[in-house]
Amino acid sequence: MRSQSSTAVPPRWAESLLRILLSSKDRDSVSGDLLEEYRESIVPSLGGGADRWYVRQVFGYVVRAAWMWGALVAAILVTRDLLDMLLPIHYTPGVAAPRSTIMSWGLIATFVCGAAWHAWRTGHLRSGLLVAMTTAAIGGVLASAGTVVCLAIWHDPATMRAIQDSGGLDEALWGVPLLLIPIGFIAGAQGALVGKLAAIVYGCSRPNTKSA
Amino acid sequence: MADVLGSFEQAVLIAVMRLEADAYGRAILNDVQARLDRDIVPGAVHATLDRLERKRLLSSKLGSGTPVRAGRARRYYRLLPAGVRALNDARSAVDNIWRGLKWPLIKARSIV
Numbered sequence: 001m002r003s004q005s006s007t008a009v010p011p012r013w014a015e016s017l018l019r020i021l022l023s024s025k026d027r028d029s030v031s032g033d034l035l036e037e038y039r040e041s042i043v044p045s046l047g048g049g050a051d052r053w054y055v056r057q058v059f060g061y062v063v064r065a066a067w068m069w070g071a072l073v074a075a076i077l078v079t080r081d082l083l084d085m086l087l088p089i090h091y092t093p094g095v096a097a098p099r100s101t102i103m104s105w106g107l108i109a110t111f112v113c114g115a116a117w118h119a120w121r122t123g124h125l126r127s128g129l130l131v132a133m134t135t136a137a138i139g140g141v142l143a144s145a146g147t148v149v150c151l152a153i154w155h156d157p158a159t160m161r162a163i164q165d166s167g168g169l170d171e172a173l174w175g176v177p178l179l180l181i182p183i184g185f186i187a188g189a190q191g192a193l194v195g196k197l198a199a200i201v202y203g204c205s206r207p208n209t210k211s212a
Numbered sequence: 213m214a215d216v217l218g219s220f221e222q223a224v225l226i227a228v229m230r231l232e233a234d235a236y237g238r239a240i241l242n243d244v245q246a247r248l249d250r251d252i253v254p255g256a257v258h259a260t261l262d263r264l265e266r267k268r269l270l271s272s273k274l275g276s277g278t279p280v281r282a283g284r285a286r287r288y289y290r291l292l293p294a295g296v297r298a299l300n301d302a303r304s305a306v307d308n309i310w311r312g313l314k315w316p317l318i319k320a321r322s323i324v
Contacts, residue, residue: 006280030258032277032284033237037254039280041242060255 005043010035010054018058021065021130023121024204063138066131069114070138073180076106077139078146081163081172085154088162107180111135111187112194119195123204128195132188133181140177147172217302223247224260225299228270228289236275236286237261261289269295 015031022030034057043050080103091097096104111132119128151169163169217225227243228235241257264270270289277283 026258026262026287028277028284029237029274029287030254032281032286033241033258034254035284036238036278036281037241057254060253064255064259 006039008039008043008050010038011051014051014055014058017130018061020124020127021061021118021122024123062130062134065118066114066134066138069110069131069135070142072110073107073135073139074142074146076103076110077143077176078150079103081143081147081150084166085150085159085162088165091166107183108187111184112191115188115191116195116198119192120198120202121195121204123196123199125192125196128192129185129188132184132191135188136180136184139184140180143180144173144177216305217298220244220248220256221260221264222299222302224257224264225269225291225295228295229291229299233288235289240289264295265289267294268292269298 015035018034019027019031034054038050038054042053046053080099083099089097089099091100114135115128115132117128118131119125121127163172166172167175223244224240227240227247231239231243237254237258240261241252241254244257245252261270261272265272269292271292272287272289274285275288277285
């Protein structure tokens with residue numbers, strides 16, 4: 001069992017995902033630690049469940065890389081919902097209100113910065129894009145949850161009318177959160193490109209300072 | 213006193229101190245798991261090590277790989293003087309909180 005486990009191979013796609021996500025400084029050491037734990041502890045104890053454990057760990061690294069950007073996206077969306085609920089304005093079709101413009105650019109900037117930061121850190125274009133897409137997923141879920149909480153607190157007829165005038169409940173609960181996916185993809189791709197170029201010109205962040 | 217360490221940060225720093233020359237990611241993970249007596253996610257240990265290194269409480273250097281790691285290098289960590297000071301501060305903060313109490317605490321009397 002020991003000899004079999006010491007050559008066991010975790011899902012290749014998950015390992016590639018992990019290595020894309022890690023900075024050049026941590027790529028070998030962190031993926032090596034995870035592989036060592038997988039082969040020496042997890043395969044002998046979990047057997048067939050070891051691959052699920054490995055995928056869960058990789059998923060944890062992905063979420064950890066994107067949660068802060070996702071929380072920022074959710075904060076922007078919930079702030080906009082709150083403004084529409086508590087300080088309603090009249091929206092004219094075809095005319096962008098200042099708060100809509102600020103929200104849109106805030107979201108785009110968040111996706112671009114998140115993707116650029118990770119692409120620069122890792123030197124991988126795909127890393128930036130992966131973080132942007134995960135940011136969209138986390139942001140969408142958190143924003144929907146935040147809107148539900150706001151509705152649980154403020155649901156008087158005047159507030160519900162204000163929500164209806166600003167696009168409706170459907171738009172706030174799932175329309176805009178779903179729209180984050182294409183926005184995240186397009187803005188994330190641009191940010192990742194900027195980060196990759198920065199990595200080429202200035203080098204990746206925090207290179208190895210010492211080696212044996 | 214500077215930034216007070218959280219209990220997980222203390223566990224990681226103490227593991228690095230205890231493991232001395234063998235303090236690399238997986239060994240630290242196993243030590244922390246054993247001391248805290250619960251499952252720890254490797255990502256949490258790696259994130260904490262990275263944070264402690266950025267705070268300049270730890271330093272690290274790459275070592276050699278082993279076949280079980282597919283030859284990938286281990287990163288070995290070492291406690292810096294600032295890390296020792298931070299651990300001493302954390303311990304004295306806890307001691308100050310507990311000063312004057314006998315441990316283990318006896319059951320509190322209910323006040324009606």
